[in-house]
Amino acid sequence: MPSNVPTFPELLAGATRSAVHLEMRDAYAVDYEKGPFAEWRSGHRHDLADRASWWRAWLDLIQETVARGVVVRRARIVSEPVSEYTRFLYDGTFTNVAAGEEVRWLPRRQASDIALPGNDFWLIDGRLIRWNHFTGEGASAGGEISEDPAAAKLCGDAFEAVWARAIPHDQYTIH
Template structure:
């Protein structure tokens, strides 16, 4: 049996679309050091200082979009939003600048949607990359599959969220 591609291989070889659904209100962060701690202390990314942003990820997205791939990210969030979501929202302009399309959906507006149990990436409507987290938001691993049923669930779930969600530039944190 051939080995499954890695996340890096999937994003490097996708041809049409890469979609990412995030459904947690917090992910593993260091409250004492690092970008989240800096944000909590008042530091904000400067839109005019692109060199100071998280370069490896943004460079990858820029390259992916330049190949003609549409990259979309949807975030389902509880309201009022968590401190972590405030942090994510404040820096999302960097994702948009790199070419990602980003939308936000209040969790109360997702109650009647059938959603997978985990965050995921879906590449070209075929490959699903699941991200697994524990209760503290710590990443515990990944799972990659080309199971058609999983891909269909992820595609329909993402599209349903996307249709209801608010574009980043219009979503206001309460």
Template sequence: MPSSAFDELIAKCTGSAVHLEMRDTYAVDYEKGPFADWKSGFRHDPADRASWWRPWLDLMQETVSRGIVVRRARIVSEPVSEYTRFLHDGTFTNVAAGEQVRWLPRRRASDIALPGNDFWIFDERWIHWNHFAGDGSSLGEEVTDDPAAAKLCANAFETVWSRAIPHDQYEIR
């Protein structure tokens, strides 16, 4: 769920918003119910948009409609975790909202200098770090415009993006 800091950064964004996810499991509160439902066999019907559309997708659609390029890359271990299967199964919703999404098998990221935390970077300047505990629960956020950190994040993201597989071509292993 976006925070007020995130909301402010995405609202002020003028060109690009990119997100790098590097964990195989997340345990954020707002996904506990949907993940449990998915594990019990529930799957969204892509044709029934009203059943899966949610505020996050409104925000992404509005952001993209302002001309902002929104890209998300996920570095994943293979074989993938159950949680990654859940993410992959639901990513069609992100794509429907206008996000571009790619997947990079972790074995293809070994020589990339990566930051220690997941992040969003807005206009290659503002970084919104996402901090997580070992169990995947959220430990909060941090925002910085440190130029060295921004350069690291932008370079890491672009390298991951160039190697990653578009969502519609990535096959779960």
């Protein structure tokens, strides 16, 4: 990862109003999820009542960010029927919601006429983009930072268009 790309704690610490995240892949193979995905595949599910078993540093970071008044939203564009990996994400999303993230799901067929950027991204305060690059197999290929106003507008407009059509997590049923 280039040295000018802040860590996620640094990125979210700089947010003052909003942090939005658009995910558009049906599978990710990021290193930190390999263990939890394998455990999920073998039948492990988080127990909502046993917060200590699933709370982790990422959720602390989201909770701290939201407590400062930053609105954190995540939208996922998914193919249906959903992939096994999307089922894994769906089953664990209640943890993100418990931390204060707002999460919505948009079936890919409903996104056909939305102009979307070529990569997943985080957009901080409508101006700072952290592009998330992935290999063809879904492994992280590092991030990239941009403050290009035109790209930020594209990301903001795309996210809001997806958000307006997407289904809140507690109402979305996976197919």
